[in-house]
Amino acid sequence: MNLEKVVFGFFVVLAATLNFGFFIGDIDDPVLHNPYELFAAVVVNLIATVLKFGDRTQIGAFHLATSLVAVLQLVAAALAYGYAEYVSTAGMDAGWTASVVSLSGGALLANLVSVVLLVVETASFHRG
């Protein structure tokens, strides 16, 4: 067992699960989407991205690309959330909630691709 692989897998899966936890629920109901979960998703996704730095294989490059997409989407979601809370006069209404959650939904897709890549890599490693 390789500790590095454990840490890597842990963060990749955790990024996906946290993202999923924030995403699940009615898209326009702010009560069902906890900002702390979004914060955790952003931080864990950042860590997962940094962990993927410097891998020169083809699959490593793709890993990094998916993580960058996820981070981009989540940061956009966080910015939208911040705008709704502090700048917009309407506050966190149904429309803003929907856009924040849909942005995180895009990130969830990227995170799922990342998990699939992880599974493919592990499976092919054992066979090869």
Place this chain on the structure above:
Amino acid sequence: MGNPLLLIWKSLFDTEDDERRDRRATLRVAAASSAQATATIFLILRRMRTPLIVLIVIFAVSVLGLTLIPGVDPAGRPTRMGFFDAFYFMSYTASTIGFGELPYPFTYSQRMWVTISIYLTVIGWAYAIGSLLALLQDRAFRSALALQHFSRKVSRLREPFVLIAGYGQTGELLGHSLDELGRRIVVLDKVADRIDGLEQDSYHADVPGLTADARDPGHLAVAGLDHPSCEAVVALTDDEEANLAIVMAAALLRPELPVIARVTSRVLAERMQAFGNPGLVNPFDRFGDHLRLALRAPASYQLLTWLESGPGGELGARGTPPRDGRWVVCGYGRMGRELTTDLRAAGLEVTVIDDSPEDVDDPGLLVGDGSDPWTLAQADLDRAVGLVAGTDNDTTNLSLVAAARRSTSSLFIAARQNRPASAPLFASMRIDARLVPSELIAHEVYAQLSTPLLWRFLREMPARGDAWAAALIDRLTQMCGTRLQAMWKVRLTRTEAPALAGWLASGSARLGDLLRNPEDREEHLHAVPLMVLRDGEVTLAPEGDFVLAPGDELLLAGRPGARRALGTTLLVPSVLEYVVHDRRVPASWIWRKLTRTPVADATSLR
């Protein structure tokens, strides 16, 4: 692959494919080397992982803590910081800007958490920035960056350039003289100090330099071996094996490129000859040739040194060397051996002095320290006619020369100078023939690269004999004095001498007619034709009745004014008409029509 006929067909007619394959091989070599550079940068980026993750975690924990700890607003109601407020506060606190407690003054529980997070973030930043700075100082990282920078500079070169491998004294001398000539160079050397020294050197053009082992074909490829503008490769490293490796790489990857290598051992010279036809420069062999020429034909030697010294060179005094007698050679290393062989081949008796010779079968060998007066007395220096101070130690050579001058002042002295710093000492010693290996190599390579015609002339000239050389020196001094003023090349082609085309084709184009003054044709131009090259055949010092043909290349020495005058004759048809036929012909088309100049005469006016 089953049909043998097809195979034979393929091997017979596939030469073009072979060339393409060679080309591909070169490209692969370069690509592998530059991929190595990016690989290093990637590997080193990995080292930034830990500091970045530490920084992210510390930020996340501090921000999360601030949002969880309750505070109060000015009205005394309990409130919590939002994520944006917390992130904003941590950002300016961690970077030590410190705007104060925003949005409301903190409670004590908040201040406790902020105290902890300030220390944490300072550590995180210090760690990240420290790692980044260490990374920038890293040798592998820097050399990878330098390699990328270098290969970008080389691939952007659009002018023809010379690739110099080995940038010691010789490389530096050669580089400066090529730079003076307006030629671009690219430099490779194993020693970092020499490449760093390039920046302080006063070159006109930018000189890309890389610290790398030139034995690696990948490094040569990055330095432009596969570049279409690379016009020559010069191998000047101290290591003969490395020079051989460079010759091999150049001959195998770019067979059409001229290669010049420095070599002192005969075995390696033969191994180099196996790869194409590289120009080899052996300083000791060349010096032996020079010395032999100086003994046998003083006038030829005088002409050789005069022409080799370049523009502005003063005609040296013609030596009166001893024609026969006994020579003493101190130092039986590479140079001593070459010179002893050369002197014996010239029929002279030689006594050799060396303190630790490796093979002792030489009849005239005397074992002992050459700078010891007792040894010199034993060698019977008083009755010798010449001395060669050829050790690899400048102090020994200087004391040898001094001792010899004291015992017999008429002695012919040849000495070897190893370090450039000793030059003033050797210059004040009144030495008849001085060898500076690095300068000799630089001059030879320069002559081969800059003016191939002069190189050819110098190679062919000694065979003509001493009297011929003396006559040529007389002609040169009559025409342009004892200072060499200009030496130039003229190619009689349609592009370089458009006015001459018709006249050359007529078959009666005498050289003497061409070299007349355009102002007054009775006066001869102050220039001496040294050589004519036609289809690889040379004619040395052609006379006035030599008949020129289209495509001839001329090497001339003379005054700058003569060069300009000849240039006019080559370009302007009416000037040529006057110079050759003594006819004043109108230069403009209208005037020519008005005066009805016959077409037959106007063949050269085209």
